[in-house]
Amino acid sequence: MTRWTRDEMARRVARDIPEGAYVNLGIGLPTLVANHFSKDREVILHSENGILGVGPSPAAGTEDPDLINASKEPVTLVEGAAFFHHADSFGMMRGGHLDVCVLGAFQVSISGDLANWHTGQPDAIPAVGGAMDLASGAKQVFVMMEHLTRSGESKIVERCTYPLTCAACVNRIYTDLAVMNVTANGLEVIDMCNRMSLDELKHVSGTTRIFGRAG
Amino acid sequence: MIGGFGTAGMPAELIEALIAQGASDLTIISNNAGNAETGLAALLKAKRIRKIVCSFPRQSDSWVFDGLYRAAEIALELVPQGTLAERIRAAGAGIGAFFTPTGYGTQLAEGKETRIINGRPHVLEYALQGDVALIKAHRADRWGNLVYRKAARNFGPIMATAARCTIAQVSAIVELGALDPEIIVTPGIFVHRVVIAGRAPTP
Numbered sequence: 001m002t003r004w005t006r007d008e009m010a011r012r013v014a015r016d017i018p019e020g021a022y023v024n025l026g027i028g029l030p031t032l033v034a035n036h037f038s039k040d041r042e043v044i045l046h047s048e049n050g051i052l053g054v055g056p057s058p059a060a061g062t063e064d065p066d067l068i069n070a071s072k073e074p075v076t077l078v079e080g081a082a083f084f085h086h087a088d089s090f091g092m093m094r095g096g097h098l099d100v101c102v103l104g105a106f107q108v109s110i111s112g113d114l115a116n117w118h119t120g121q122p123d124a125i126p127a128v129g130g131a132m133d134l135a136s137g138a139k140q141v142f143v144m145m146e147h148l149t150r151s152g153e154s155k156i157v158e159r160c161t162y163p164l165t166c167a168a169c170v171n172r173i174y175t176d177l178a179v180m181n182v183t184a185n186g187l188e189v190i191d192m193c194n195r196m197s198l199d200e201l202k203h204v205s206g207t208t209r210i211f212g213r214a215g
Numbered sequence: 216m217i218g219g220f221g222t223a224g225m226p227a228e229l230i231e232a233l234i235a236q237g238a239s240d241l242t243i244i245s246n247n248a249g250n251a252e253t254g255l256a257a258l259l260k261a262k263r264i265r266k267i268v269c270s271f272p273r274q275s276d277s278w279v280f281d282g283l284y285r286a287a288e289i290a291l292e293l294v295p296q297g298t299l300a301e302r303i304r305a306a307g308a309g310i311g312a313f314f315t316p317t318g319y320g321t322q323l324a325e326g327k328e329t330r331i332i333n334g335r336p337h338v339l340e341y342a343l344q345g346d347v348a349l350i351k352a353h354r355a356d357r358w359g360n361l362v363y364r365k366a367a368r369n370f371g372p373i374m375a376t377a378a379r380c381t382i383a384q385v386s387a388i389v390e391l392g393a394l395d396p397e398i399i400v401t402p403g404i405f406v407h408r409v410v411i412a413g414r415a416p417t418p
């Protein structure tokens with residue numbers, strides 16, 4: 001089975017984010033998207049800890065402990081950047097001002113339910129951060145994840161078995177096998193990895209509710 | 216209440232002073248649950264905390280909290296980060312509670328009152344007030360007006376409004392009038408004590 005690499009996935013997500021969008025990139029895989037915006041497109045990155053206009057990583061030796069992103073990694077600013085406090089930062093999410101958020105996930109259901117904060121294992125320490133605020137507040141919620149777990153189980157499921165982050169919130173799913181829109185009828189495939197057939201995709205996803213683009 | 220997002224904006228010296236002061240059986244409201252062995256982690260390690268209200272306790276260097284939690288030696292109230300910020304803001308603004316869609320239908324809303332508003336389900340969340348807020352700002356004046364530094368601002372301005380006594384550690388206290396009124400972030404009415412502490416960062 002051929003798969004897209006993590007950078008290929010990130011490039012695909014970046015391509016779909018429109019000029020002028022305010023975007024929040026979640027921890028993990030979604031952070032790669034920042035490396036793939038084309039130079040002629042102005043996209044403004046939001047960081048939940050109070051920054052709009054996040055720039056690339058700083059050169060070694062110029063890191064500032066007061067200038068970090070949501071993953072607590074050092075960042076820089078672009079011209080035009082702004083700082084603000086936490087209630088304003090989350091007001092941007094919760095008030096529906098962010099155009100797109102890109103989140104990682106443990107599981108996404110075919111109806112767009114998202115599980116990405118807690119495995120529910122008895123020894124796991126739960127941590128939610130801003131995941132629920134982003135998922136319920138952003139105008140568009142994109143999920144970016146590997147299609148299968150390390151043990152080969154589909155992360156696209158009929159019903160999430162992990163605790164939910166937000167019900168029916170995901171608009172589009174980017175995996176290493178396909179790009180799919182969440183619709184009332186199931187998942188609409190808009191792009192698929194080379195040599196993958198729709199039947200194969202249904203098979204590895206363990207659901208029949210995946211269909212090709214009409215026309 | 217203890218300000219900071221990770222270690223950015225965490226008032227490390229005020230926490231050290233709190234450890235020395237000896238208060239115990241504390242309820243702490245903070246975004247994270249301590250990093251490595253200093254600051255909030257040191258307060259945890261000293262077993263002064265009964266309960267922590269936070270959004271993101273689990274981090275790569277949160278082993279002090281992890282150990283206490285697994286040994287059931289600390290209570291955790293996990294709150295979505297935006298709900299945490301808004302509950303603090305509400306307390307500071309005299310709002311008793313509010314409805315938000317965040318968390319609806321999840322474990323974190325179990326047992327909470329809900330209501331459909333404009334066709335969308337919401338969860339009732341109560342204001343979160345502190346007896347004391349320990350925050351870190353950049354500069355202060357004699358009236359307690361504060362400016363912050365970069366993303367170390369985070370929870371400082373809202374926690375300052377939500378506690379009966381707000382103590383800010385700053386790298387410098389400047390003359391009254393030296394802070395441009397156009398750029399003051401926290402007006403002095405919300406601040407009760409200012410303390411010079413910590414190494415002065417580059418401006």
